[in-house]
Amino acid sequence: MKIEMEPIGYVRNEVKDRKDVSWGEDTSSIVLDSQYISGLKGLEDFSHVIILYHLDKAKYEKDKHLQRRPQNREDMPLVGIFSQRGKDRPNRIGMTSVKVVSVSEDTLVVKGLDAIDGTPVLDIKPYYPVYDKKDAAVPEWVDRLMEHYF
Amino acid sequence: MKIEMEPIGYVRNEVKDRKDVSWGEDTSSIVLDSQYISGLKGLEDFSHVIILYHLDKAKYEKDKHLQRRPQNREDMPLVGIFSQRGKDRPNRIGMTSVKVVSVSEDTLVVKGLDAIDGTPVLDIKPYYPVYDKKDAAVPEWVDRLMEHYF
Known part of the structure; x- marks a missing residue:
């Protein structure tokens, strides 16, 4: 069974290469495809949103990634991919809860998104504390x- | 740009039709495809996981769903699809943080998942409080x- 998706927009920021730490200070713009712009209505009333994105530079290989030590660190245990947040995973969906900085016509600006420049965005959801x-x-x-992640 | 995904497994539970309330008491099993089973290693040490799933019964129609009142309730404001958690959305990805009940060889049992029986699962992520x-x-x-949701 194949499931097809299309980006609703793209991440724009100054982060050109992946990294494992210090994402907290980065500001990113999410620029929406024109057909989805009016879907942002009301988002300015939320302090946080959840961004789902496609980790398009990641490569899942069963032998290397189905079980591994997080960040390949020797001081981490060997755990399955579903017990960690690593990027090289089946379906390569990234998910981060970030702070809303501003909402303009076609662009949502956020802080703390751990995605590099050009990453395709799949969904934006408002953060509901009672739910999330x-x-x-x-x-x-x-x-x-996670000590130095943000 | 097309992005292709495949289910890693399926939801099994007693909920045969969609509903808008009272999801809190439902117990669901997520039965993994055999190739992903060892990816569950270590998950029993987490109290909560995030399930990403494909809302395969939903239908996004721009005119009806890009802006709407949540649950079509008259007492809700008209907001964009990215300002609400409704199922009829571009890319139809559902996302819920749920309690881990048990982990066995190929099955993860959880409580509070708002997905009906047969829903394809796209990803399982451990809930990291510092991150989520x-x-x-x-x-x-x-x-x-959200008053009667759970």
């Missing part, structure tokens, strides 16, 4: 992994 | 909309 915010427990390695 | 949990502000209509 969880008091979740994680294994101890996650806090070590 | 936001103190977000929303317009007042969101709290009214």
